[in-house]
Amino acid sequence: xxxLDAYAEKxxxxxxxxxxxxxxxxxxxxxxxxxxxxxxxxxxxxRYARGEKRIGIKxxxxxxxxxxxxxxxxxIWGRLTNKMVLEEGGTLSxxxxxxxRIEPEIVFIMKKELKGNVTALEAMDxxxxxxxxxxxxxxRYENFKFAxxxxxxxxxxxxxxxxxxxxxxxxxxxxxxxxLTVNGQDTMFGSSAAILGHPVRSLVSxxxxxxxxxxxxxxxxxVMAGGATEAHAVSVGETVSLTVQNLGTISxxxxx
Amino acid sequence: MxxxxxxxxxxxxxxxxxxxxxxxxxxxxxxxxxSIEDAYAVQEETTKHWIKSGRILSGRKIGVTSKAVxxxxxxxxxxxxxxxxxxxxxxxxxxxxxxxLQPRIExxxxxxxxxxxxxxxxxxxxxxxxxxYAVAAIEVVDSRIxxxxxxxxxxxxxxxxxxxxxxxxxxxxxxxxxxxNCGMVIEHRGQPVCxxxxxxxxxxxxxxxxWLAKKMLLVGRxxxxxxxxxxxxxxxxxxxxxxxxxxxxxxxxxxxxxxxxS
Numbered sequence: 001x002x003x004l005d006a007y008a009e010k011x012x013x014x015x016x017x018x019x020x021x022x023x024x025x026x027x028x029x030x031x032x033x034x035x036x037x038x039x040x041x042x043x044x045x046x047r048y049a050r051g052e053k054r055i056g057i058k059x060x061x062x063x064x065x066x067x068x069x070x071x072x073x074x075x076i077w078g079r080l081t082n083k084m085v086l087e088e089g090g091t092l093s094x095x096x097x098x099x100x101r102i103e104p105e106i107v108f109i110m111k112k113e114l115k116g117n118v119t120a121l122e123a124m125d126x127x128x129x130x131x132x133x134x135x136x137x138x139x140r141y142e143n144f145k146f147a148x149x150x151x152x153x154x155x156x157x158x159x160x161x162x163x164x165x166x167x168x169x170x171x172x173x174x175x176x177x178x179x180l181t182v183n184g185q186d187t188m189f190g191s192s193a194a195i196l197g198h199p200v201r202s203l204v205s206x207x208x209x210x211x212x213x214x215x216x217x218x219x220x221x222x223v224m225a226g227g228a229t230e231a232h233a234v235s236v237g238e239t240v241s242l243t244v245q246n247l248g249t250i251s252x253x254x255x256x
Numbered sequence: 257m258x259x260x261x262x263x264x265x266x267x268x269x270x271x272x273x274x275x276x277x278x279x280x281x282x283x284x285x286x287x288x289x290x291s292i293e294d295a296y297a298v299q300e301e302t303t304k305h306w307i308k309s310g311r312i313l314s315g316r317k318i319g320v321t322s323k324a325v326x327x328x329x330x331x332x333x334x335x336x337x338x339x340x341x342x343x344x345x346x347x348x349x350x351x352x353x354x355x356x357l358q359p360r361i362e363x364x365x366x367x368x369x370x371x372x373x374x375x376x377x378x379x380x381x382x383x384x385x386x387x388x389y390a391v392a393a394i395e396v397v398d399s400r401i402x403x404x405x406x407x408x409x410x411x412x413x414x415x416x417x418x419x420x421x422x423x424x425x426x427x428x429x430x431x432x433x434x435x436x437n438c439g440m441v442i443e444h445r446g447q448p449v450c451x452x453x454x455x456x457x458x459x460x461x462x463x464x465x466x467w468l469a470k471k472m473l474l475v476g477r478x479x480x481x482x483x484x485x486x487x488x489x490x491x492x493x494x495x496x497x498x499x500x501x502x503x504x505x506x507x508x509x510x511x512x513x514x515x516x517x518s
Contacts, residue, residue, distance in 0.1 A: 177436075
């Protein structure tokens with residue numbers, strides 16, 4: 001078996017069985033970013049083979065704090081499938097994840113195809129609607145520790161998403177206040193401005209990056225723009241809610 | 257009180273000297289075993305000195321309004337400091353760094369009062385009724401304590417680490433913006449360097465104002481019509497550099513810029 005196929009299988013199995021796995025980059029120091037994206041595609045192909053459907057993509061490392069933390073100056077992306085969708089107002093089963101964390105986001109749904117180098121104007125023109133969202137990120141690596149290549153191969157830690165009501169994209173989304181509460185207590189504070197200064201910059205990056213992998217953003221695809229604050233590591237029994245200024249509130253309860 | 261009147265005057269003298277000589281001082285807690293009450297007594301001593309020397313009180317600032325900072329300083333309540341009219345800067349006006357020791361900035365909502373808040377048992381309803389309008393404000397905080405090595409008594413004695421403040425110029429009534437959920441960003445060279453939201457200030461910036469109104473009545477300097485309240489940071493402290501400009505945007509309140517020069 002090709003070495004990249006082996007990594008893809010290892011990561012897919014880790015996700016499927018909710019067990020952590022050692023970092024690839026520690027044992028393979030020749031592992032490149034290009035190869036990491038190939039591993040991601042291969043591991044997602046295994047999901048498609050089991051019947052999961054592609055629903056869009058997620059952007060990651062979209063805040064300066066995260067970029068500095070990982071030591072990079074470029075955003076990353078991952079793929080979303082229908083199996084990752086969690087019902088808004090419903091439950092998250094913690095045992096299906098390794099060490100899940102929730103982060104507050106803004107999400108786009110596309111009405112037109114978008115790819116390559118586009119302007120913010122073209123990107124917004126391709127958007128059908130926007131909404132509030134929480135992403136469940138769950139690194140399959142031990143202790144949530146990884147190098148850039150590791151996290152890319154691991155589908156950019158993507159593992160679940162909760163999405164709220166759609167709004168027409170005529171709302172100014174440049175600086176929407178975001179409050180993540182846990183059992184009603186404010187826990188994370190932020191603004192959509194933390195997403196690269198404006199979430200549309202994330203969408204512009206998304207269009208450019210998917211094309212590099214020979215893909216496009218298609219009508220009906222959702223694009224998770226990236227976290228606006230640090231992620232909250234969830235515990236069983238918590239109800240985690242996100243309120244986004246002008247977009248509403250969404251929540252999910254964590255069970256065993 | 258755990259320290260003497262003489263020590264209060266000594267501590268106040270050290271703070272005043274730091275302002276005059278532009279030289280930071282060692283933490284006051286190293287020399288004075290102050291309670292929080294003592295620290296406010298030191299602050300009041302400096303306030304009296306400055307009023308006597310001709311400075312005009314323009315309002316108050318509320319500090320330590322985030323749970324995170326309260327945790328760092330080991331307290332469960334905010335603190336307050338005095339604002340003087342000479343600390344006020346206009347949108348984009350040049351701020352000479354030579355007037356400051358180790359400035360940092362915060363994005364806040366400033367409330368301007370149209371009536372006195374001097375009644376006993378003041379309620380949130382009365383605070384709301386007393387507010388004329390809100391503007392976005394950059395608070396330039398500063399510390400006379402070397403290297404910002406502060407505990408709660410150091411910062412209280414040092415006028416709650418006040419520096420200057422820069423006010424936005426688009427007044428908005430309370431009913432016309434979402435003071436709870438408003439997004440806050442400070443941009444530097446087009447990139448976000450600090451973000452936050454209204455509720456980061458004590459759960460609600462008006463909670464901080466109510467706390468202040470009660471506290472000021474208690475200490476005998478009640479809030480008056482025409483006073484400005486800097487209600488507390490909506491995000492983390494942000495470092496600043498000379499010859500750089502920082503723009504604060506609060507959703508619904510417009511923007512304001514702080515320009516630092518040498």
